[in-house]
Amino acid sequence: MTSEHATQSAALSAELESVKIEIPKIQDVKLVAAVPQLVRTEIYKTEHKQVAVTCLFQPGYPEVHLVTEIKSKTLGYKFLEGLAKICDNEAKKHIGKPQVVHIVQFVSNFIDENPLCVCADEISNIKGKLSLANDEVKLKQKTSQVVIKICQEEYFISLKLTIPDDYPLTQVVPDISEHNFPEFLRINFQAQATELARQCVQPPLKKKPKDPPFVPKPSLQPVVEYLIDCVKKYPLETCRLCHERALPVDPTNESATRGKHRVEKVYCGHLFHLICLHKHMKTPPFSEGKFCPACGKQIFHEKFKVSAKVLEDRWAHKQAKQRELEEVVDFLD
Ligand SMILES: [Zn+2]
Ligand SMILES: [Zn+2]
Incomplete structure (x- = not known):
């Protein structure tokens, strides 16, 4: 063993001793293993914020940086990979000095500061x-x-x-x-x-009997x-009744959203102009219900909660009025 190796090995032994004392002092951290190849710890914050941190000693340590692996059953893979890279950069700042306690503390703080x-x-x-x-x-x-x-x-x-x-x-x-x-x-x-x-x-x-347990x-x-x-x-989205845009192109154009240009969302989620919907709902046939021309689902809307019978009567009444009017016009001719 060269003297350089002897110094490194002595430094590692000393660090492992201090790791055994210092790691258990860090809140939420448990020491799992501290051997010349690696130090493994577990950090538990909440049920969904828990990680296992493994610090791997590379040949030449502490003159080279630690390599950190972070695993978790609950936190996402991309996040863990990113955090491990940040740890490697953090360890590089401490080359030549003990790095383990610093890195474990760093990961613990990082989880606290990044909810x-x-x-x-x-x-x-x-x-x-x-x-x-x-x-x-x-x-x-x-x-x-x-x-x-x-x-x-x-x-x-x-x-x-x-x-x-x-x-x-x-x-x-x-x-x-x-x-x-x-x-x-x-x-x-x-x-x-x-x-x-x-x-x-x-x-x-309403749970169906064959449904798997809810998670x-x-x-x-x-x-x-x-x-x-x-x-x-x-x-x-266009109004499927008149084929124009349902909402005004310019949202600040308030006159285009009032009165007959008002937009209504029906049960299926499609948008219509109120005036177009009125025309559609008040024109026969009524008996089968009214359907959305976009998706074919029945139209339910609180403004049109009247029964087919009432709509039928109203339509008949309107037609009768129209006939009366036509007769008057005929008479005047
Ligand atoms: Zn329309
Ligand atoms: Zn629809």
């Missing part, structure tokens, strides 16, 4: 779906919030999503903080998003994907 690590892979997938230059994703680690702006042409929503401490067991809380859609659509988006989040963590009320799912990505879909789709 959004529980949904890191979901965030990365969401970023992949938002390709437009105007869309934005901002992470607010201090308040455990994800802030997203989704745009389509002149329309946008700004969305604030709070990730609770015991996520994904408890659902994400979505809040549409700013937008320029008609208010009824914002209310609708918000209600549907909240319901989607709830369904991710609460078992269905709570992460709710961030489904909620954001739903809202991305809404924002990308609705500004371009």
